[in-house]
Each structure stands twice: as structure tokens, then as C-alpha cells.
Amino acid sequence: MLHAFSLENGIQCICESKPWAKSVALSLGLGMGARHGQKPGLVYLAMQMLLHGTRLHTATEIFEQIEGVGGTISVTVNRDLTLIRCHIPAPYVNIGVKTLHELVASPLLKESAFEAVKNKMVAQILARENNGFLKTVTVAYESSYPHTAFGAPILGDLKNMPSINFHEAKEALERALDPSNLVISSVGAFSLDKYQALIRKTFGDISASNTAWRPRPWNRKDLSVKEKSFPGYIVASDKKAQAHIGVSFRVVPISDPDFPVLLLTNHLLTGSTSSRLYHEIREKRGLAYTVYGMARGYADTGFWILYAGIHPQGVTEALHIFADQINDLRDKLVPASEFNYAKAHLEGQLRLAFELPSPTADWLAIQQIRRKRPFYFQDLMEQLLEVKPSDIKNVSRNMLRHRNCNIVLVGAVSPDFKPPNSFLFEKNKGQK
Amino acid sequence: MSVKKPDENVILHRLNNGVKIVVDNMPHSESVTVAFAFGVGSRYETDDIAGISHLLEHMFFKGTKTRSYGDISRQFDKLGALVNAFTQRDMTVYYAKAPYENFHGLIDLWADMLNNSILDANEFRKEREVVLQEYMRYLDNGPALAYSKAYKACFPNSPLGRPVIGTESSIRSITRDKLKRFWDEMYTANNLIIAVVGRVDSEAVISGIDRAFGSMAPAATARYNRIAASGADKIDRKSNHVILFPDDKEDTHIAFSARTLSAKDPEYASLPLTNAMVAESKRSPIYKALITDRGLASRVSSDFELFPDTGIFILSASVSPKHASQSIKIIEEILESYTENEPSREMLTLSKRQVAGRLALDLEDTFDLAVWYIQMYFRHQKLLSPRSFIEDLQGVTSSMVYRRFKQIFSDRKMYLTVVGNIPSNQVAKITLKRSDES
Numbered sequence: 001m002l003h004a005f006s007l008e009n010g011i012q013c014i015c016e017s018k019p020w021a022k023s024v025a026l027s028l029g030l031g032m033g034a035r036h037g038q039k040p041g042l043v044y045l046a047m048q049m050l051l052h053g054t055r056l057h058t059a060t061e062i063f064e065q066i067e068g069v070g071g072t073i074s075v076t077v078n079r080d081l082t083l084i085r086c087h088i089p090a091p092y093v094n095i096g097v098k099t100l101h102e103l104v105a106s107p108l109l110k111e112s113a114f115e116a117v118k119n120k121m122v123a124q125i126l127a128r129e130n131n132g133f134l135k136t137v138t139v140a141y142e143s144s145y146p147h148t149a150f151g152a153p154i155l156g157d158l159k160n161m162p163s164i165n166f167h168e169a170k171e172a173l174e175r176a177l178d179p180s181n182l183v184i185s186s187v188g189a190f191s192l193d194k195y196q197a198l199i200r201k202t203f204g205d206i207s208a209s210n211t212a213w214r215p216r217p218w219n220r221k222d223l224s225v226k227e228k229s230f231p232g233y234i235v236a237s238d239k240k241a242q243a244h245i246g247v248s249f250r251v252v253p254i255s256d257p258d259f260p261v262l263l264l265t266n267h268l269l270t271g272s273t274s275s276r277l278y279h280e281i282r283e284k285r286g287l288a289y290t291v292y293g294m295a296r297g298y299a300d301t302g303f304w305i306l307y308a309g310i311h312p313q314g315v316t317e318a319l320h321i322f323a324d325q326i327n328d329l330r331d332k333l334v335p336a337s338e339f340n341y342a343k344a345h346l347e348g349q350l351r352l353a354f355e356l357p358s359p360t361a362d363w364l365a366i367q368q369i370r371r372k373r374p375f376y377f378q379d380l381m382e383q384l385l386e387v388k389p390s391d392i393k394n395v396s397r398n399m400l401r402h403r404n405c406n407i408v409l410v411g412a413v414s415p416d417f418k419p420p421n422s423f424l425f426e427k428n429k430g431q432k
Numbered sequence: 433m434s435v436k437k438p439d440e441n442v443i444l445h446r447l448n449n450g451v452k453i454v455v456d457n458m459p460h461s462e463s464v465t466v467a468f469a470f471g472v473g474s475r476y477e478t479d480d481i482a483g484i485s486h487l488l489e490h491m492f493f494k495g496t497k498t499r500s501y502g503d504i505s506r507q508f509d510k511l512g513a514l515v516n517a518f519t520q521r522d523m524t525v526y527y528a529k530a531p532y533e534n535f536h537g538l539i540d541l542w543a544d545m546l547n548n549s550i551l552d553a554n555e556f557r558k559e560r561e562v563v564l565q566e567y568m569r570y571l572d573n574g575p576a577l578a579y580s581k582a583y584k585a586c587f588p589n590s591p592l593g594r595p596v597i598g599t600e601s602s603i604r605s606i607t608r609d610k611l612k613r614f615w616d617e618m619y620t621a622n623n624l625i626i627a628v629v630g631r632v633d634s635e636a637v638i639s640g641i642d643r644a645f646g647s648m649a650p651a652a653t654a655r656y657n658r659i660a661a662s663g664a665d666k667i668d669r670k671s672n673h674v675i676l677f678p679d680d681k682e683d684t685h686i687a688f689s690a691r692t693l694s695a696k697d698p699e700y701a702s703l704p705l706t707n708a709m710v711a712e713s714k715r716s717p718i719y720k721a722l723i724t725d726r727g728l729a730s731r732v733s734s735d736f737e738l739f740p741d742t743g744i745f746i747l748s749a750s751v752s753p754k755h756a757s758q759s760i761k762i763i764e765e766i767l768e769s770y771t772e773n774e775p776s777r778e779m780l781t782l783s784k785r786q787v788a789g790r791l792a793l794d795l796e797d798t799f800d801l802a803v804w805y806i807q808m809y810f811r812h813q814k815l816l817s818p819r820s821f822i823e824d825l826q827g828v829t830s831s832m833v834y835r836r837f838k839q840i841f842s843d844r845k846m847y848l849t850v851v852g853n854i855p856s857n858q859v860a861k862i863t864l865k866r867s868d869e870s
Contacts, residue, residue, distance in 0.1 A: 072793070119752070284558070288565055309568075
């Protein structure tokens, strides 16, 4: 049972009661993410300070409140939003609600904690560089949205880190915590009426600030790609054992009618063991262990990456396969049987994911922030039901263009490596 | 056939051929998870076939007498199933999680795969390359590598100390014939346990599995060499307890490890509490000192694994290279402090609530609960329901946990492994105070 409501101070709330569950998952969403920072890494750094104590409790006391009853608490920063996530056994839900309230209503924001957070971010940046998949995705975003805050790494980079100072992080956080920027999503074992009353009572006291941060209206120039040849192409060689391939595209925003088509297209290519890229790269040729695809829709744009961790000698062959499969989707109608299997699988996976409180709470908060309205699992299922094979072909022709494509190679690849010409889609129109 | 009910909604059933079935009916669930576990893993392997359990796991997806690889994949897709498998040191688990109404379809497919796979020679050659890529990915994964080296430090002369995936040369030396022999020897009815968790009818589950697996042959399976408390497997306490594996990674991964008690020990439930107090959570003194107060590490965690004959405790962290020796000293001092006094009653109560609460969260998922039953069965050699485990947990005293602290963190039993970027100016500073005293 789902219910959406607003508090008088502007906080948006979404609740889903799952009476059989043993837990409650709370996702407190802030409409500020990495792209809204003045410097790369600034928002990430500011948000991490939320878990470094409040005016009422130290960081360790807060962890003890939640973890001491078996719960978890964390902060996740995305490009366009931040989630403060708490998952807690149902009998202790009051503790979870009160703790989240304390984090946003009474943050401490102390300068001594700031240095520790900065140090931790340096360690996290090194860990990201060491992870072939994360590094590939990071470089692919930068390559698809060059010289923009949207494309910059969420964690920032080692070069910029020293220039971030405490006061700018503090200011960003204080402005982000205005009730007009908050969404509370709760899923789990509670009675809807009682829980709604608890949320109203607990979060109703947060007052709006005059200096509240507001996301700027969308300006498409922010995402304008500077002049460059296409497909964009970046090699970031290092001493990893594997080569990592990322083929990425800028795609439609989350509310665009084509976005569910894109989700299904991604599933056809990478969503299961029968998907095209998985089959061609891994099963047929044994070139990779990991083949993966990720489509992300934001309020104003979208990003899609196809990824494989490859044997260093197999990079050219794998790139040809990527290109062939993309061309095939552009040129031919997906056979009905293949389409139906992929659709059934995606629907099954979504049903499984939304069974559990934690992923559901995160998803509902993210949808509210990006779509500016409640959007439920059932809404997505209805959209997917409408998708037809011809939609896949049309969307592929519109979005999978070489002027929209970026290829990233990370790890065990020669810096002089050149991609094959098979990535020049729309051959009859010539290449820039 | 025999039936036991160790818990209200849980049934343990044994088919005539020895296949064990656990059914936990969760009437409100949207999903069902079916997990098939054979009691075989890397500790059953000899050096020359290291990794064969894992490679065989991959091959069961590659086609049967009546279904090609593509047929299998598409049928799982049609069922909306999340399908995968994993190999551990002592078990290999195959599973599928799907909308509950598709239960019988899952059983039919898995029965065909596990009984009628053809281990096609061409598919085998390709899949071995896939596994080699998985091995390369493992080499690039600093935390996994440090974890694996920690095992090696604690069990240097045993297959238990080897990486589950094997080595590049052992994977390359595995042939299709070796694979077939291993399958025949280890995949027997009495070595199989099937866990079904979700919205199901228990009787229909048992009769469906009986039809699909009732004719599987029972046979004596190979056994692993038990980890001895003394003799060839004894840890050499005189050797250096600090082991360095420098490579080209950006960051540094450290792991403290020590052998501990086995799953069959009456005090086994003291281990989860030890873990909860040490570094499983952000409230721990090690997390506070390393991350909250100083930001020296990107992650810190602790974990343990219990087997029927031994156990291991591992505390690991990923740190900036320049902070490696400082981080190690901080951790070592905190670990040493655990050996000074018994944990307080308040700390014990808090940790019990933490472990029980976390278990409730984790076991909401039909997949996690199915894997729980399987692991408990192989390791404790009996069906341990979550409720029985909580009862065992409540019986743990402060002195039992204190014995774990002293057993793991003192008496020079602990090993330190360091993997990744180790700057030359850090090498000399990386020491373990107590192990270097002699």
C-alpha cells in the first residue's frame, strides 16, 4: 500500500507499507548531488560530514544507536542527488526516524571532522582508480559531458582536493538541508496511519531557510559537448591485468517516453545470460568474465554505458562486437521471441527487486527527486508493457549515433591503441 | 524418507537416496529462491587441479543432452529468474530466484542442468578462458587479494589456504576428462542439499524435487584432510608473521588474520559477537580511529568463516599508501586492548542485539535465507534455523568472547598481510609488535 503526502514545510514524503517485512528502510533524499558543487568533489565531501556527528551526538554514538539494534546507516552521493539511507529492524523504526531527523536538523559541521573526511576521500579516490569498472564509468561520464560539473568525477580528483575548504563545504551542506530540497521515502513493516503521524511529528519542525539552495533551471548549454571528433575516444592505460571497455552514449532524460524503451534495449544487450553482448563476448568467444550495461535517467539528460572487462588481446575483437550489435539494433527489428524473453526477464527482475524494502525506498526517493512527482513500480511496469520491437529500433537509430558515442579503454591497453572504424554508424552520412 | 521440523515454518526432508531438502515457507513473499549445494569446493582439490570445483560450476550452464546453452538462458529469462552460482572452499552453490509462481519451472531446468550436462569439449575450452578472465579480475581486486593472502598465511600447508579460483597454471592444466571424473566423484545424492525459500507449498516442493532428483545415485564422496591442531598443518610461530605482496595498485590493502575455533565448537556463537565488537560496524573503535577521526582508510571491515574443523577471523582495510604503517599500528594497539579485559555486560548486550537485528534484515531476502540454511548445514553439520542461532547467541557470556579475543589477538597467532602499493619508506615500518619481540 503506497501513500504520498507533503509536510507544511515542503518536505515530500512517500510511504509503502509491507506488513510482512521485518524491517523498515528509510531513504532521505536531498536534491543536491555532485553536479551542483562549485568544484569536483565538493558536494561529496560536504555530504560525508553528515555522518561526523550532530550537535546532540558524536558520530560513534549515532552509529551505535542504529547499528546497536542491527541497523545500517550510510550516505550515498549521486550526480544529481544524495541519499541518507537507514535500514533498521521494524521494532526500532522510531530510532531510525529520529536519527535521520537529527542528521539533517542538527548537523555539527566541525572543521576538525572536515580534514578526516578529506583524507578518507583521498583513499577512496585511490580505490576508484584501482577498480577497472569504476574508473571506466568515471572516465566515460567525463568523456560524454566534457568540461561540465555533470561529467566531473563524483569524488573529485587528487588535484582539486586540496583547494576545497571547510567553509564552502559547510555552506553547500547548510543550503542543501532546506526542507524544500528533502524527500523522505519509507518502505517496510508499519501501519500507514501511525507512520505518517510519526513522520509529520518528527520532521514537521524543520523550518525553511532564506538561503535555501535551489537547483538552477536546466540550461542545455551546460551539457554542450565542445568540438571534438566522434566517436569520442579515450585510453587510460595502467598496469591492471585486464582491459576495460566502456562504450557510452548521452541519452534521453528519465521522464522521456523513450526512457523505458532504453531500459529494455539495455536489457537486450546486457541484462541476462542470453543477452546479445553477454552471449557474443563471453559465451561465444570467452573474451570476458564481466559484461554489464547501465542506463541512468536524470531530470534533464541520460547516460548509458555498455561495459566489459576483457582479455588485453581481445580488445579489437570485442569493440567490433559492440559496434556490430549496436548496428544490428539500428538496422533490424528485434525478433519477437527475443524481445519477449528480454521483456519477461526484466519484468521478473523488477518484481524481485521491489519485494525488498531497501531498494524500493531508494528507488521511490530517486524517482520523486528526478521526476518531481511520485512514480511507483507499477507505473514503470505499465510503461514497459507498452514497448514494442519497433520502438527499440527507432530509439536505437535516434540515440546510438556515432556523434553521440564515446569509447573508453582503461587498464591493460596500449596508449597508442586506435578503435576500429566499425564505430562510425550512419556511414552514409559521413563522419565528422 | 524422513521429515523434521526444526522451526515453525521450516521442514528438513531427506529423500531415500540421501538428498536433503530444506523448505521455509514465507507466505507473503513475491519470490522463491531455489538453491542447490554440493559439499565440494577448493579444499577438496589437490594442487594440480586447483580451481576445478569452480570451473565445473561454470560448465553446468553450458548445455545438456536436450538443451543448448541458449535454450537454458532463454528459459530462465522467460521465468524472470535471477540465476547464478558460486564456489567456496567447502561448497558449491547453484541458485535461481524468481517470481514464486515459477517454482516448478526452476526445478525442471536445474534438474536437467545438474543431471544431464554434457560438458561439451568446445564449450569447455571457451569457458576456461572466461574463468581465466575472472582470475585476472581477481588479481586486480586489492581487497579480495588481501583476503585470499590472509587465508594463505593461516593455512599455509592446506588447500584451505589456496584461492578458490586456483592459479593461472592450475586452471590451464584442467582438462575435460578431469572435470568429468571430479563431477562423477563429488556430485552425488548424499552430498547434495536443496534449500527452497519463499511462497511455496511445502508438500508440492518435496514431491517436485523427489521427481527431479530422486533417481540421483548416492555414493561415497571424497573427503578433505582435516586441519590438524598440530603436525604438518601447524602454523610455524617462529616465522615472520608479516607478509608483503607489493604490486602496481594505487592503494594498499592490509589484513590481520588468525585461526579460530570451528563451527562444531560449543562456543561457536561467540565469534559473531567478537566480530560485531571488533570492526564489523562503524561504531567500532577501529572504524572510529581509522576513518571517523583520521580518514586514513577508504574501508575497514572484519569477517569470520567457520568450518567443521577450523575457523578463521580476518580484519581488513584499504588505506592510502603513505598511511599504511600508521594504520597498522593503530589497529594493532586496539586489538591488543581487547585482550586486557572482559567485554562489559552492556557491550555484550548491545552486540547481541546488533547481530540478531542484522540477521533479521539480511534474512528478509529469500536468497539470503536459502544460502543461510545451506551454509549452516555444511558447516555445523545440522540444520540451524535463525531462531536456534539466536538462542545460541543469547547463551554467550562475556568470558567466552574474552577467550576469543585472547585466542585471536594475542599469543602471536595473528598474521599481517599487506598487498598493493607499499612505498619503500613504509616497508621497514610495517611490523607486528608482538610477533617481532622474539
